[in-house]
Amino acid sequence: MAGDSETLLRDRDENSTVIRQPFLIGVSGGTASGKSSVCEKIMEKLGQNEIDHHQRQVAILSQDSFYKVLTPEQKAKALKGQFNFDHPDAFDNELIMETLRQILQGETVQIPVYDFVTHSRKEEFVTVYPADVVLFEGILMFYSQDIRDLFQMKLFVDTDPDTRLSRRVLRDINERGRELEQVLSQYITFVKPAFEEFCLPSKKYADLIIPKGADNIVAINLIVQHIQDILNGGQTKRQNDFLNGDSTPRQQRTSESSSRPH
Numbered sequence: 661m662a663g664d665s666e667t668l669l670r671d672r673d674e675n676s677t678v679i680r681q682p683f684l685i686g687v688s689g690g691t692a693s694g695k696s697s698v699c700e701k702i703m704e705k706l707g708q709n710e711i712d713h714h715q716r717q718v719a720i721l722s723q724d725s726f727y728k729v730l731t732p733e734q735k736a737k738a739l740k741g742q743f744n745f746d747h748p749d750a751f752d753n754e755l756i757m758e759t760l761r762q763i764l765q766g767e768t769v770q771i772p773v774y775d776f777v778t779h780s781r782k783e784e785f786v787t788v789y790p791a792d793v794v795l796f797e798g799i800l801m802f803y804s805q806d807i808r809d810l811f812q813m814k815l816f817v818d819t820d821p822d823t824r825l826s827r828r829v830l831r832d833i834n835e836r837g838r839e840l841e842q843v844l845s846q847y848i849t850f851v852k853p854a855f856e857e858f859c860l861p862s863k864k865y866a867d868l869i870i871p872k873g874a875d876n877i878v879a880i881n882l883i884v885q886h887i888q889d890i891l892n893g894g895q896t897k898r899q900n901d902f903l904n905g906d907s908t909p910r911q912q913r914t915s916e917s918s919s920r921p922h
Contacts, residue, residue, distance in 0.1 A: 681764055681766070682763060682764065682766070682790070682791055682792055682793060682794050683792065683793045683794070683812050683813070683887075683890050684760065684763070684764070684794050684796065684810055684811045684812055684813075685793065685794065685795050685796070685811060685812070685813045685814075685815065685887075686796055686797075686801040686802060686807075686808065686811035686813070686814045686815065687699060687795055687796065687797035687798075687801065687815045687816075687817065688797070688798065688799065688800070688801040688802045688814070688815070688816050688817070688859070688862060688863075688866070689799070689816050689817030689818060689819065689859070689870075689873075690799065690817075690819065690821070690824050690855050690859055690860075691746070691799050691824065691828060691851065691855075692819075692823075692824040692825070692827035692828040692831065693817040693818065693819040693824050693873060694817050694819055694872075694873025694874050694875075695797040695798070695799075695817045695873075696722065696797060697873055697874035698797075698815070698817055698870060698873055698874050698880065699720045699795045699797050700720070700874070701874045701880050702718070702795065702880060702883055702884055702887065703718060703720065703795075705880065705881070705884045706718055706884060706887060706888070706891075713787075713789060714789050716789070716791055717791055717792040717793065717891050718791055718792070718793045718794070718795065718887065718891075719788050719789070719791035719793075719794050719795070720794075720795045720796075720797070721759075721771060721788065721794065721795070721796045721797070722796075722797055722798060723751060723756070723796070723797065723798020723799065723800065723801055724774055724776075724798065725771050725772050725773065725774055725786075726751050726752045726753075726755055726756050726759075726772065726774075726798075727745065727750055727751060727752070727774050727781075728749075728750060728751065728752045729752075729780070729781055730743070730779055730780065735779050735780065738779040739779065740842075741838070741842040741843075741845055741846040742846075742849075743779070743850075744850040744854065745850070746799065746850050746851050746854030746855065746858070746859075747850075747854055747858070748800055748803050748804070748858055751798075751800065753804055753806075753807065755772075756807060757806060757807060759771070760796070760807065760810050763788075763790075763794055764810070766790045767790065768787060768788070768789050768790060769787075769788050770785040770786070770787060770788075771785060771786045771787075771788055772785060773785060773786060776835075776836045777836055777837055792890065792891055793887050793890055793891065796811070799855075799859050800858055800859060800862070801814075801862075802814060802816075802862035802863075802865045802866070803858055803859070803862050808862075808865055813867055813868075813886075814865055814866045814867050814868075815866060815867070815868050815869075815870055815883070816862075816863045816866035816868070816869050816870065817870050817873045818863070818869050818870060818871045818872075818873075819871075819872065819873050825847065828843065828847065828851075829843050829844070868882075868883070
């Protein structure tokens with residue numbers, strides 16, 4: 661399973677009954693570090709955005725879809741910016757594990773849709789069809805060992821704290837209708853401390869650190885090439901080289917001391 665360089669992929673030949681296990685890639689990093697942008701850039705370079713969802717070989721999931729359903733008391737706090745969405749307990753890890761197991765079995769999965777304005781799950785779901793490679797991004801993807809061990813490759817998007825904070829402020833105000841004072845208060849009270857306690861320490865588990873996020877074209881191209889090799893069935897040698905650090909600047913890791921919002 662996790663870490664096995666000989667893991668097989670799902671066979672797309674309609675005449676074949678062989679089901680091959682998908683390749684799981686975890687993408688972590690502070691909020692607003694550019695995790696989603698990295699995943700989207702990878703999809704774009706692979707040409708997957710132009711393919712119907714049923715036929716895509718690469719799929720993207722977000723940990724943000726798996727926030728727990730809040731109690732009325734918790735929701736009241738959340739609406740005031742007083743609930744910690746950056747703590748590991750805020751996520752439904754049991755549902756994440758169940759979803760990942762279904763994905764590994766080649767099943768179609770139903771992903772919850774989370775409403776960040778009302779802090780609640782919507783009634784609808786997003787359908788994710790079986791894929792050969794699955795990118796799963798989130799702030800705490802590497803925090804739980806049970807989840808972490810399911811990934812055959814782990815990426816950490818490393819972006820300057822000030823840049824992440826400015827992106828967070830703009831996003832929460834423009835997309836989620838929040839006031840600046842509330843955004844900054846939540847950041848200082850929950851986001852920054854949680855980043856330093858839970859997210860940043862998990863950086864050590866990454867196989868590849870990506871400074872500057874989606875702007876790091878060299879790193880993106882390396883990952884894209886690796887995924888192409890996987891999709892073409894010739895992953896073994898390049899995967900071993902890649903995970904041994906031959907093609908990525910692990911030494912470029914920089915210590916990050918600040919922030920990260922939900």
